[in-house]
Amino acid sequence: MADSFSRRSFFALTGITAAGLGLAGCAPSNNQGGSTTTGTEPQDGSPANTPLDQLPLPEKGKTYNNPKSRDEVKDGGTLTQPINEIGPQWNYYQLAGNTSYMNILHGLINPRDLFLNNADGDKFEPNKDYIKDFKVEEKDGKQVATLTFTDQATFNDGTAIDWTAIQTAFITMCGQNKKFAVSSTDGYDKYESVEQGDTAKTAVITMKEAVYPIESILSYALHPKLQDPDFFNNGYNNEPHNELGSGPYIVDSFDDSAVTFKPNPKWWGDAPKLDTLVYKQMDTQASINAFKNEETDTTGTSVAGSAELLSNFSGLGDKAQIRRGLGMSIAVIEINSTRGVLQDVAVRKAFCQIVDPATIVSIVFQGVNWKEDAPGSMLWPYWAAGYDNNLPDDIKNLKSVDERKAAAKKTLEDAGYKLNGDYYEKDGQQVTFAYTLFGDGTTVKNRAAAIQKMCKDAGINLTLDSHPSSEFSDVLTSGSWDVCLFGWVGSSTSYNNGGQLYGSESGSNFGQQGSAETDEMFAKVVSTKDFDERMKLMNEAEKKMMQTYAYLPVYTGPDCYVVKKGLANFGPSLFQSVPATIVGWQK
Known part of the structure; x- marks a missing residue:
C-alpha cells in the first residue's frame, strides 16, 4: 500500500521452499511472461488449489491486485497481515529504517506519496x-x-x-x-x-x-x-510519532510483536475503506499457520512463491487466491569486502564464479511454473526497458556447474592459493568466511546449504551464521557479516539509485566498494534527461562496480501474494501507486 520511488529498500529473504533438492536442478528457461499451456492469470489471481506447475505466468505490463474502483469496495472491515519486522527504527528515511517493512508501516501515517x-x-x-x-x-x-x-x-x-x-x-x-x-x-x-x-x-x-x-x-x-x-x-527509535505525520491512518497501538492502525480523524482526503489494519510480527512458519487458521488475511508482503509455501494453501480451494506479477525486487548476495580474506578481490571473484543462480532458482521454484532470465543488475529488472546484464564476462558466461568450479579454482590458484586438504589457503590463511542468513524457513536453509556445497566444491570453506528474521535490519546495517543474501525492492526510478547502492560513501553500499569515478558516473545518470542515454550511463557505471566482485544478483522471482478471496487493490501492481484508502474488501 505504501509506495516510494526515490530510494531502494532492503528486505530479508525468509520464504520457504522444497527441502533436500541438492544442486542438480536445471536452469530456468528464458521467458518473461505469457503462457501457452496454462492460460492467462486473472487480475484477482488464481485459486489456491490450482496445480502449481500449471499456475499461469503474469503478463508484462499487467497488475494482479484485484483492481477495483472505490465504489466497488465495502466500507469497514479489518485487514490482518504478518510482517517480518516491526521497528525498532520508525524513520524510513534513516539508514536503519530503510527496510521494505518500514516502507509499508511508515507510509500509512506519513505524507510519502506527493x-x-x-x-x-x-x-x-x-x-x-x-x-x-x-x-x-x-x-x-x-x-x-x-x-x-x-x-x-x-x-x-x-x-x-x-x-x-x-x-x-x-x-x-x-x-x-x-x-x-x-x-x-x-x-x-x-x-x-x-x-x-x-x-x-x-x-x-x-x-x-x-x-x-x-x-x-x-x-x-x-x-x-x-x-x-x-x-x-x-527520535523514532521505538516511536512512530503520529503527531509528526499526516495520512489516512494513525498508529492505534504497537510493540515489537504487533501494530494496529486506525483511520486518522484529522485526515482530509477520502476516508480509508478499512476500519482497522493489523500487522503481526511472524516468522515464515507462523505466518503460514496463521493464514491457514484464518488468523490473517494474507501471507504478507511479496513471498517467495515456492512450492512448499504455496502447497500449504491448496486445501483452501477458491477461498484463497495466489496473485503473481513480474518481480519488482532483486535477490542479491552482497560481499563485505572489508572482512578477512574477502579483502582479496580474487577470493570475491572465485565466490561469484562458483555460486550458480540457476541452481538456486531451480531450488526455490521447484515444482512451480515460473520462468525468468538470470538478473545481471541490482538496479533494474530484466524485464524492463533499458536493462542490460552488467555482470563481468567471467561470471555471466559460465554456463555449467563444471565451468564454474574450474573457473573459481583457477582464479584462486592464479592468485597464489593452494589446496590444503579440502580448502585453499595462502600464507597460512584458509579461504573461509561466513554466510549470514535470517529466519526459520526451509528455503533459507536450503539456499544456504546449496551455496555452502558450491563453495566446498571450489575449495572455499563457507560457514553459516543464522539469525531470527526480527534481527535482520540490525545485523545488516551493523556490517558485522561476511556475505549475505537479501533483497532490494525496486521502484520506477531505481536506475537513479546507483549512488545509494554503490556510492563510495553510502551507508547502503553493503559491499563497501566504489570510487570517485563511479560516484561521478552514477551522478550523471540522475541528470540525464533522455531515457535511453540515462540507461546507457547507468549500465556503464554498474558494469564497473560489478568488476569489484562484491555484488552478485541471484534471482528476481515473482511478486507473489496469497490472499483471502475478495481482497481488493492488494497484490502485485508493478510501479503503480495504490492509495491505502482504497484497499479493502470488494462488495
Missing part, C-alpha cells in the same frame, strides 16, 4: 490530497520546480505542510550534513535551494544540476522537527 505513479512507471501525477499545483521550468539555465500544497495539507500536530516540509527533505537527505544517517542522497545532493514562493504553501526548488524525473525527489514531505540530526537519527 506524486502517484502508473503501472508502467513512466508517468507521474500530483496527489491531489497534498498538491494543488506543480510545474517544472528552466530559469537562467537551471531546473526550477514550483510546488504548491493544498490549503488542507497539515501535519497531525497542526503544523502546516508547506515549503518547509520540502526544505526539510532536502536538508536531511542532501548529504551535506553527515550527521544525518540517511539511506540515500540520490538526487537530493543536486539541489541548490528551497525557498518560499508567493505564500508559505508554495515551495520553489532550484537545482544546481537537473534531476530526471524530478518528481522522484519531491514525493516526501517531512515535518520540520526532523531538521535536528539527533532527532532524525534517534
Whole structure:
C-alpha cells in the first residue's frame, strides 16, 4: 500500500521452499511472461488449489491486485497481515529504517506519496490530497520546480505542510550534513535551494544540476522537527510519532510483536475503506499457520512463491487466491569486502564464479511454473526497458556447474592459493568466511546449504551464521557479516539509485566498494534527461562496480501474494501507486 520511488529498500529473504533438492536442478528457461499451456492469470489471481506447475505466468505490463474502483469496495472491515519486522527504527528515511517493512508501516501515517505513479512507471501525477499545483521550468539555465500544497495539507500536530516540509527533505537527505544517517542522497545532493514562493504553501526548488524525473525527489514531505540530526537519527527509535505525520491512518497501538492502525480523524482526503489494519510480527512458519487458521488475511508482503509455501494453501480451494506479477525486487548476495580474506578481490571473484543462480532458482521454484532470465543488475529488472546484464564476462558466461568450479579454482590458484586438504589457503590463511542468513524457513536453509556445497566444491570453506528474521535490519546495517543474501525492492526510478547502492560513501553500499569515478558516473545518470542515454550511463557505471566482485544478483522471482478471496487493490501492481484508502474488501 505504501509506495516510494526515490530510494531502494532492503528486505530479508525468509520464504520457504522444497527441502533436500541438492544442486542438480536445471536452469530456468528464458521467458518473461505469457503462457501457452496454462492460460492467462486473472487480475484477482488464481485459486489456491490450482496445480502449481500449471499456475499461469503474469503478463508484462499487467497488475494482479484485484483492481477495483472505490465504489466497488465495502466500507469497514479489518485487514490482518504478518510482517517480518516491526521497528525498532520508525524513520524510513534513516539508514536503519530503510527496510521494505518500514516502507509499508511508515507510509500509512506519513505524507510519502506527493506524486502517484502508473503501472508502467513512466508517468507521474500530483496527489491531489497534498498538491494543488506543480510545474517544472528552466530559469537562467537551471531546473526550477514550483510546488504548491493544498490549503488542507497539515501535519497531525497542526503544523502546516508547506515549503518547509520540502526544505526539510532536502536538508536531511542532501548529504551535506553527515550527521544525518540517511539511506540515500540520490538526487537530493543536486539541489541548490528551497525557498518560499508567493505564500508559505508554495515551495520553489532550484537545482544546481537537473534531476530526471524530478518528481522522484519531491514525493516526501517531512515535518520540520526532523531538521535536528539527533532527532532524525534517534527520535523514532521505538516511536512512530503520529503527531509528526499526516495520512489516512494513525498508529492505534504497537510493540515489537504487533501494530494496529486506525483511520486518522484529522485526515482530509477520502476516508480509508478499512476500519482497522493489523500487522503481526511472524516468522515464515507462523505466518503460514496463521493464514491457514484464518488468523490473517494474507501471507504478507511479496513471498517467495515456492512450492512448499504455496502447497500449504491448496486445501483452501477458491477461498484463497495466489496473485503473481513480474518481480519488482532483486535477490542479491552482497560481499563485505572489508572482512578477512574477502579483502582479496580474487577470493570475491572465485565466490561469484562458483555460486550458480540457476541452481538456486531451480531450488526455490521447484515444482512451480515460473520462468525468468538470470538478473545481471541490482538496479533494474530484466524485464524492463533499458536493462542490460552488467555482470563481468567471467561470471555471466559460465554456463555449467563444471565451468564454474574450474573457473573459481583457477582464479584462486592464479592468485597464489593452494589446496590444503579440502580448502585453499595462502600464507597460512584458509579461504573461509561466513554466510549470514535470517529466519526459520526451509528455503533459507536450503539456499544456504546449496551455496555452502558450491563453495566446498571450489575449495572455499563457507560457514553459516543464522539469525531470527526480527534481527535482520540490525545485523545488516551493523556490517558485522561476511556475505549475505537479501533483497532490494525496486521502484520506477531505481536506475537513479546507483549512488545509494554503490556510492563510495553510502551507508547502503553493503559491499563497501566504489570510487570517485563511479560516484561521478552514477551522478550523471540522475541528470540525464533522455531515457535511453540515462540507461546507457547507468549500465556503464554498474558494469564497473560489478568488476569489484562484491555484488552478485541471484534471482528476481515473482511478486507473489496469497490472499483471502475478495481482497481488493492488494497484490502485485508493478510501479503503480495504490492509495491505502482504497484497499479493502470488494462488495
